[in-house]
Amino acid sequence: xxxxxxxxxxxxxxxxxxxxxxxxxxxxxxxxxxxxxxxxxxxxxxxxxxxxxxxxxxxxxxxxxxxxxxxxxxxxxxxxxxxxxxxxxxxxxxxxxxxxxxxxxxxxxxxxxxxxxxxxxxxxxxxxxxxxxxxxxxxxxxxx
Numbered sequence: 001x002x003x004x005x006x007x008x009x010x011x012x013x014x015x016x017x018x019x020x021x022x023x024x025x026x027x028x029x030x031x032x033x034x035x036x037x038x039x040x041x042x043x044x045x046x047x048x049x050x051x052x053x054x055x056x057x058x059x060x061x062x063x064x065x066x067x068x069x070x071x072x073x074x075x076x077x078x079x080x081x082x083x084x085x086x087x088x089x090x091x092x093x094x095x096x097x098x099x100x101x102x103x104x105x106x107x108x109x110x111x112x113x114x115x116x117x118x119x120x121x122x123x124x125x126x127x128x129x130x131x132x133x134x135x136x137x138x139x140x141x142x143x144x
Contacts, residue, residue, distance in 0.1 A: 030048070
């Protein structure tokens with residue numbers, strides 16, 4: 001599980017607005033969502049107003065009650081970044097697929113992981129080659 005990032009990067013206000021929007025889309029009252037997620041009404045209200053920072057567990061309960069992915073809320077809360085969310089959701093879809101067996105799922109995940117690593121390495125290599133040439137040899141005299 002991804003770790004919490006520092007408080008500074010946490011945009012709790014946006015999480016609250018996003019939750020309120022999702023709750024309205026689901027046509028749930030504050031009380032209905034609070035009951036469904038197993039949290040108190042005032043606590044949920046404080047989360048929506050950006051006054052409280054819910055734990056990952058609470059976010060998971062809210063996501064379940066709203067029928068949205070917990071990862072989406074983790075991104076909103078700054079717990080996960082977008083790339084991590086995409087990776088987790090891809091893995092979840094593969095693992096949930098009833099048409100392939102456990103061995104095939106594991107093989108597929110290994111291939112997926114190796115492609116991700118390969119592409120990350122390629123991206124880093126590209127970044128290095130695209131970097132402007134520094135004055136790394138400025139102090140050395142030209143070779144004779």
